[in-house]
Amino acid sequence: MRVFAKGWSNGFDGPGRRFVYYLKGCNFRCLWCGSPEGISFEPEILFYPERSELAASCCDKKAVKGNDLMRAICGNCDTMPCINVWHNRAFELAGKEITKLEIIQDVTQRVTMFGGDGGVTFSGGEPTLQMAELLDVAQSLKSHGINLVIENNASSPRFRELYDTFDLLICDLKCITSELHEKIAGTGNDMVLENISDAVANDINMVIRVPLIKELNFTVSERECFYDFFSKIRPGKIEFLRLHQLGLPKYKALGQICPAKNLHPPVQAEVEDFCKRLCSIGINATLLH
Numbered sequence: 001m002r003v004f005a006k007g008w009s010n011g012f013d014g015p016g017r018r019f020v021y022y023l024k025g026c027n028f029r030c031l032w033c034g035s036p037e038g039i040s041f042e043p044e045i046l047f048y049p050e051r052s053e054l055a056a057s058c059c060d061k062k063a064v065k066g067n068d069l070m071r072a073i074c075g076n077c078d079t080m081p082c083i084n085v086w087h088n089r090a091f092e093l094a095g096k097e098i099t100k101l102e103i104i105q106d107v108t109q110r111v112t113m114f115g116g117d118g119g120v121t122f123s124g125g126e127p128t129l130q131m132a133e134l135l136d137v138a139q140s141l142k143s144h145g146i147n148l149v150i151e152n153n154a155s156s157p158r159f160r161e162l163y164d165t166f167d168l169l170i171c172d173l174k175c176i177t178s179e180l181h182e183k184i185a186g187t188g189n190d191m192v193l194e195n196i197s198d199a200v201a202n203d204i205n206m207v208i209r210v211p212l213i214k215e216l217n218f219t220v221s222e223r224e225c226f227y228d229f230f231s232k233i234r235p236g237k238i239e240f241l242r243l244h245q246l247g248l249p250k251y252k253a254l255g256q257i258c259p260a261k262n263l264h265p266p267v268q269a270e271v272e273d274f275c276k277r278l279c280s281i282g283i284n285a286t287l288l289h
């Protein structure tokens with residue numbers, strides 16, 4: 001399984017204290033993505049020259065030129081001494097293979113730290129792109145009695161295969177209108193809406209998480225589309241997030257241009273009003289802070 005990060009999380013990625021694996025590769029291209037290093041399936045170097053004056057001296061192939069990294073040179077560097085030998089803080093590698101055995105060992109030695117309701121969360125990127133490995137690992141963890149959560153974008157044609165293995169599905173929903181979804185996430189959302197509707201119809205333990213960006217999906221018209229969709233399918237729980245562009249420094253560190261700038265979170269009071277409107281028809285909708 002290919003991951004780009006792993007680490008502890010408390011209360012955001014499912015209940016309790018959780019150990020989270022971030023799987024590399026995503027089929028969406030959200031304009032506001034906070035983890036651009038998780039989008040490509042290929043390993044990538046994040047370069048932060050401001051973190052170390054010694055960055056250039058850790059590379060004998062002269063790939064560091066001032067504040068720039070010549071990534072074509074890095075592409076032919078198998079040993080990566082800047083990271084593997086010097087552990088220089090200017091370099092981070094996003095993307096490495098981790099075996100099922102390593103994950104089982106990782107998790108079993110942390111079990112006592114999960115507390116009563118914690119466990120393991122698989123996030124991304126889009127974890128379902130590695131469905132076979134994901135289910136294999138998850139089923140092993142389940143046999144050890146580990147509570148399992150998956151954060152995903154609900155786009156997998158194999159979405160139903162998650163139902164029996166995971167204790168909670170956290171599903172991102174970017175917007176309702178398919179043309180808008182293509183514009184802001186790079187692909188349509190027919191499968192997403194179908195999957196989310198199916199999970200509700202089958203009474204699956206699911207939280208729908210909606211990242212809100214004022215200019216993109218919290219316009220008056222899209223708000224009405226959300227309302228119509230939710231009032232039709234009646235989900236158990238919706239969480240809204242007022243999104244900021246957390247990914248900007250990472251795009252820079254990846255040597256990429258952020259696809260969208262100057263996006264803004266919606267006005268808090270307007271989101272709270274929208275939550276009240278949904279609550280008034282019996283739908284549990286909250287704003288996460």
Ligand code: SF4
Nearest residue numbers: 059063074077081082
């Ligand atoms: S990956 Fe290799 S070529 Fe690139 S900076 Fe590190 S040592 Fe130099």
Ligand code: SF4
Nearest residue numbers: 026028029030033125
């Ligand atoms: S689905 Fe998530 S990981 Fe993928 S591009 Fe969108 S925000 Fe980024």
